[in-house]
Amino acid sequence: MTDLPANLIPGAEPWSHDGGPVGVLVLHGFTGNPGSMRALAERLAAAGHAVDLPLLPGHGTTIDDMIPTGWPDWSAAAESHYQALKARCDQVVVVGLSMGGALTAWLGSEHREIAGLVCINAVVSVPPGMREAVEEVLATGADRFDGIGSDIADPAAHESAYTQTPLAPLLTLFDASASLGDRLTKITSPMLIVTSTNDHVVPPENSDILAREVSGPVERVRCERSYHVVTQDYDKELVFSSTLDFVAKVTAGA
Numbered sequence: 001m002t003d004l005p006a007n008l009i010p011g012a013e014p015w016s017h018d019g020g021p022v023g024v025l026v027l028h029g030f031t032g033n034p035g036s037m038r039a040l041a042e043r044l045a046a047a048g049h050a051v052d053l054p055l056l057p058g059h060g061t062t063i064d065d066m067i068p069t070g071w072p073d074w075s076a077a078a079e080s081h082y083q084a085l086k087a088r089c090d091q092v093v094v095v096g097l098s099m100g101g102a103l104t105a106w107l108g109s110e111h112r113e114i115a116g117l118v119c120i121n122a123v124v125s126v127p128p129g130m131r132e133a134v135e136e137v138l139a140t141g142a143d144r145f146d147g148i149g150s151d152i153a154d155p156a157a158h159e160s161a162y163t164q165t166p167l168a169p170l171l172t173l174f175d176a177s178a179s180l181g182d183r184l185t186k187i188t189s190p191m192l193i194v195t196s197t198n199d200h201v202v203p204p205e206n207s208d209i210l211a212r213e214v215s216g217p218v219e220r221v222r223c224e225r226s227y228h229v230v231t232q233d234y235d236k237e238l239v240f241s242s243t244l245d246f247v248a249k250v251t252a253g254a
Contacts, residue, residue, distance in 0.1 A: 005061050009160050011035040012060035015053040017045035022115075022251045023089030025082050025107075026053040027100030030123075030173055031149050031162040032229075033060035037097060040231050043240045049247065050089050054081045058169065063162045067143055070172030078103045082111070091115040091251045095243060097231055098123055098202055099173055102180060105210065108191070109183035116250035117187070118243050120194040121228055123202045124209055125181065126174045134174070138167050151200045151228035159229045184213035192246040194221045194230065194239055201228040219246065 004013065012033035026041045028034050034041070034053045041053040057073040058066030086092050093116040096104035101122020108117045137145055149161025191214055195207040211218045221242045226233035 005065075007061045009033060009035075009060050011038070011160055012055065014055040015041055015051070017041070017049075017051040019045060019050035020048045021090040022048075022247065023050040023052065023085040023092045024247060025078070025085050025092060025094045026051060027078060027094070027096035027103050028053075028056065028059070029096075029098030029100050029161075029229075030170070031059065031063075031066070031147060031165060032098070032159060033161070036159050036161070036229055036231055037095075037100070039236065040095070040240055040243060043244060044095075044247065047244055047247070050085065052081050052085050054078075058166075063144060063164050063166055066162065066166045066169055070169050071176040072172070074099070075103060075106060075176070078107060079110070082107055093118065093247050093250065095120070097121060098228065102173070102177060105180055105184065105187060105214075106176070108187040108189050108214075109180075112186075112188050114189045116246060117189050117191045118194065118246060119191060119207070119210055120239065121196055121199055121202050121204075121230060122193075122206060122210060123173070123177050124184070124206050126177050127203060131171065131174050134167050134170055138171075143167055148201050149229075152233045153198070153225060153227045154233050157229075157232045159232055181209075181213070184210065185215050187214040188216040190217045190219070190246075190250045192219045192221065192242065194223065194242065196223045196226045196228060196230045196233075196235070198224075198226070199228045
């Protein structure tokens with residue numbers, strides 16, 4: 001890797017793997033980093049796929065680095081990495097957790113040619129009153145509040161996300177989530193929706209909205225034993241195997 005920040009959180013490095021004709025773009029969540037998706041990325045690589053797991057702008061270092069960033073930066077990075085993977089692979093699947101799931105859906109609405117989309121506890125709506133609550137805190141002069149990272153049932157696991165949540169970037173995620181509603185019907189690629197039924201970060205109803213609104217075929221996997229960061233939780237093997245099976249199916253013949 002080149003040009004990594006000196007203050008990078010250990011384990012937050014971006015990761016890529018040269019593989020076969022199928023490429024998989026893997027996107028992490030808000031205030032998280034590639035560490036939460038690394039095991040899944042490695043399983044995809046072991047299956048013979050080309051994999052790109054980028055570090056999204058403002059993530060993986062300190063919250064101060066994230067304060068000036070927002071959805072336009074993250075979506076531009078996702079688009080850039082998608083185009084690079086598309087240029088060297090016959091087919092591309094996009095996989096994302098939480099905000100990464102929102103980016104996955106957004107890419108799907110932009111690119112009908114994507115072979116498949118995997119949305120894991122994706123955020124595609126804003127809970128009533130949440131925007132107003134964040135704006136009220138911002139109005140006091142604060143730029144952050146306590147974090148939402150490491151929502152994991154397994155006490156042996158830990159997500160190295162920021163311990164605080166940057167408020168201005170969060171509002172840009174709310175804006176994007178609200179606008180996604182109008183885009184979902186544009187999505188025709190096959191979609192696998194993974195939902196933790198005990199998610200304390202993104203209400204599981206977000207998965208129901210996705211399943212109801214997209215125009216392509218939908219498969220669903222429900223994880224009963226895990227919280228939000230299911231890729232590091234008790235049901236991670238179910239997520240890994242379901243994702244691998246889905247990628248194989250939607251790219252058959254590649």
